[in-house]
Amino acid sequence: MKNTNKILGALAMSALILGCNPLQLDTIDDPNNPSIESVSSNASREQIQFLLTGLEFRHRGYVTNVSQAWNTFGREVWYLNASDPRFQTDWLGQAGRTPDRSYFGFGNTGAGSWAAPYQAINQANVLVTAAGNTNVLSPEETSAVTGFARMIQGYQFMIPANFVYDNGIRIDVTDPLNPGPFVNYDVALDHVANLLEQAESSFAAAGAGEFPFTLTSGFAGFTSVPAIRQVNQAILARANAYRNNWQGVLTALEGSFMNMSGNLQAGPAHPFTGPPDAFNPLYYVPDAAVNTIIVVHPSVLADATPGDLRVANKFFEREIPVTITTDATPLVGTHQDARWPTNTAPIPFIRNEELILLKAEAHANLSQPELAVEAINVIRNAAGIGAYTGPTDQASLISEILYQRRYSLWAEPWGHRWIDARRYDRLDEISTAFDQGTIFRQFPHPQAELNWDQYVGN
Known part of the structure; x- marks a missing residue:
């Protein structure tokens, strides 16, 4: 992760360029890519706004990779890709393939499961520093911005933690060139909870008014400080479930936007608005003649309850299935994702439906069956x-x-099924019958992590 953070630090400090001496750094002024120093002290409101909007977009950086890969690991989907068979053979663990430090899609760059979360985490650190070292914000405004940054950090740290699991992650990354040691999964999740509790304290100090800066459309309906506090508590409920802190789940849900009689789709989202922004990476034209597409895993269709409206609403049956042949077996995708009406549809990152299911799970684990059944x-x-x-x-x-x-x-x-099966030691319940693959438990640290450790050691 040192290598990753070194690169991220270089990108963030893009006002620095190499001279003739590769170890000599010269400062230049680039209004399009300001240095960290330019916002670390006496930042303007406009600069704070830029950092905040940038953080929101960093926040969604994991979506493509995690949606394609983790949901493949949990056999919720297949990511069929005729151009590169490794999306099938390697991600499905066919022919005995198991993750190593240079594994396809993850081992050398970390992709969205490793690098992208730390980009967001470091962006949030810059935002906290900028908000705390300027005289253009009131104390309440500083608290609101700091709370938002800590909330995003809490969410993002859960991504690498669940990716490498027992192998542990670094949580001290304030200094990109000198990050702290690896800590185990439990310590990492405690750190997540601590960040979210810090966010809660900051939001409490920020008052009950509107958030002092403009958020993207992904936070529509959550533009006041109290509403964003509800999002923070929702994320904390998820984290507490991973920590087996069931009373903590219920306490967090009480402060969240959970509504037992409300819209199950309610919640904040990652926006995608098209050029000059990005398109929704999970959208595929219905029934398009393509050979690269996310399809519904056959076991999901086979195990569905007859008449389940979620099946009818989420899955689109193609007239012509997509078929990819691997060394192990042909993979036939008969259904594709029907959740996104357009290629600019937002992608929710936590919803009321998940919160209600977390409530059910907490009550079940606390031996409160009537309340669990109600949810x-x-x-x-x-x-x-x-x-x-x-x-x-x-x-x-x-x-x-x-x-x-x-x-x-x-x-x-998020790869919910992969994480859920591991949480309850039920990975063996995930079927490999349709692809003759392997169910992974976790991933090792990317090779780039070791490369940088060796470089620094020398």
Whole structure:
């Protein structure tokens, strides 16, 4: 990660260029790429706004890679790519392939699972420094900006932590050239919770008015400080579930935007507005004649409850399936993603539906079956499959909740099923029958991580 952060630091400090001596750095003035120093002290409101908007866009940097790869690992989707078979052979673990430090898509760059989160984390650090060292913001405004930055950091640290899992991540990355040691998964998740609690304290000090800067359309409906606090608490509820802090889940949900009778789709999102911005990377034209596309994994279709509205609403059956032949077996995609009406549709990053399922999970783990079933039934009734009538012992309820999460949170940019199966030691329940592959538990650190460690050591 030192290598990654060295690169990120160089990108952020793009007012510095190499002279004839490769170790000599000369400062230049570039109004399009200001240095970190130019905003670290006495930043203008306009500069704070630029940093904030930049952070929102850094915040979505993981979406493409995590959606394609992690949802493949959990067999929610196949990312079929005729141009490069490694998206099938390597990501599915065919022919005994297992992740190594140079694994395709991750090993040398880290891609969206490693580099992109740290880019957002470092951008947030710059924003916190800028907001804290300027006289153009009131104390309340500084608190609001700091809370937003810490909230995004809490969210982003969960991405590499869940990617490498037992191998641990670095959480001290304030100095890009001298990051701290690796810490284990539990310590990393405690750090996430601490950042989100810091955000909560900052938001509390920011008052109850509108957020002092303009957020993108992804935060439509969440433009006041109290509303953004609700988003922060929603993220904390997810983090607390990963920490097995079930009472903490419920406490966070109380302060979140969870609404048992509300719109299940409600929540903040990553915006995609087209040029000069990006398009929604998960959108594919329905039934287009393509051989590179995300398709619904056959097991998702096979295991669905008859009449489930989520299947009808999320999956589009193609007239002509997409078929990719690998060394192991042909992969046939009969259905594609139907969630995005256009190529500029926003992608939610946490929704009311997930929060209600987190409530069910917390109650089940706290041996409160009646409350767990109440939350489960909100989801089941919305899906048109009727109330839950099965056993109410803890194991049965957890199985039911994980099943509902599989369809409610299908292929969201987080890899929920892969993480959920690992959380409950159920990776062996993910079927490889359709692709003859392997289910991965975790990934090693990218090779670039070791390369930089060796470079510094010499």
